[in-house]
Amino acid sequence: MTKKSETKTLSEPESRALLRQYEIPCVSDSLVEGPDAAVAAAREFGYPVVLKLSGAGLAHKSERGLVRLGIGDEESVSRACTDLLSAARPEDHANGVLVSPMVEGSREFIAGCYRDSSFGACVMFGLGGVLTEALADISFRLAPLDHYDAMGMMSELAAARLLDETRGEPAVDRKMLAYILEQLGVLICEREEVVSVDINPIRIVDGKPLALDALVEVRP
Structure with a gap:
């Protein structure tokens, strides 16, 4: 196993971009630098929206209150964006708000x-969201895997x-x-620089799986 000190995490936009290269469906997003751009993006998507601080050093945003859910109007979007940017620490390597x-x-x-x-x-799959660690309902396969394995x-x-x-x-x-x-099996076999990929959650929307949050760890 590669030591943590020998790896780095990609920002969430970078992580999603990698997943999209492998045709893994991800929620739409827009990386913005300030409140005005955040309001414009929210208007484009339609309300309600989610705002997250984005940065390569942000592996656990929710634990620090850096995720704002269900924001329903322009004033709240502007305020949330400002608050998130103000909460950034140097070690977060923040590059904007998603x-x-x-x-x-x-x-x-x-x-x-x-x-x-x-x-x-290896590839893993299991029950996600807040229940992942509590229930540990997970299965594993060696990569690459075929349709029968999946x-x-x-x-x-x-x-x-x-x-x-x-x-x-x-x-x-x-x-x-x-x-x-x-x-995912193809990705980990093809991309030698990738150490791990964590997609949690994959939310089911009208029967279709959609990746909402992704964390990719790579060798520098």
């Missing part, structure tokens, strides 16, 4: 890939029923979700 549309959905999963010191390149990862979850039609919501598009897992 504006995204607020995406609703009750089911969340986690997916990622990493390099294990014993097994090499489908098997889903069926292994104790909470696999969440992938089915539930509480009036449509069943998850398992083929699309499997494709995301397959592409």
Whole structure:
């Protein structure tokens, strides 16, 4: 396993850009430098929106209160943007504020890939959001993986029923979700500089998986 001191994290826009290169669906976003641009981006997306401080040193934004959810008007967007920029620390390497549309959905999963010191390149999938650490409902495969492997990862979850039609919501598009897992396997095998990718959450929107937050760790 590569030591933390020998790696760096990409900013969230950079992380999403890498995922998009591998056709992994991500929420739309706009990186802005100030309140006026944030308001313009929010107007373009439509309310409500999410604002986050962006920077290569920001691995855990929520713990520091650097994520603002469900902002519904221009005045609140302007104020939130100003507050987030003011909260930046030198070690955050902040490069602006990320504006995204607020995406609703009750089911969340986690997916990622990493390099294990014993097994090499691996892909993981499990129950995501705030329940990830509490329930530890996760499956693993060696990379690269095929469609059969990816489908098997889903069926292994104790909470696999969440992938089915539930509480009036449509069943998850398992083929699309499997494709995301397959592409993560391709990514970790092709990109030697990538140490790990963490997508949490993948939110299910009208049955389709959508990456909302991503963290990529690379060798400098």
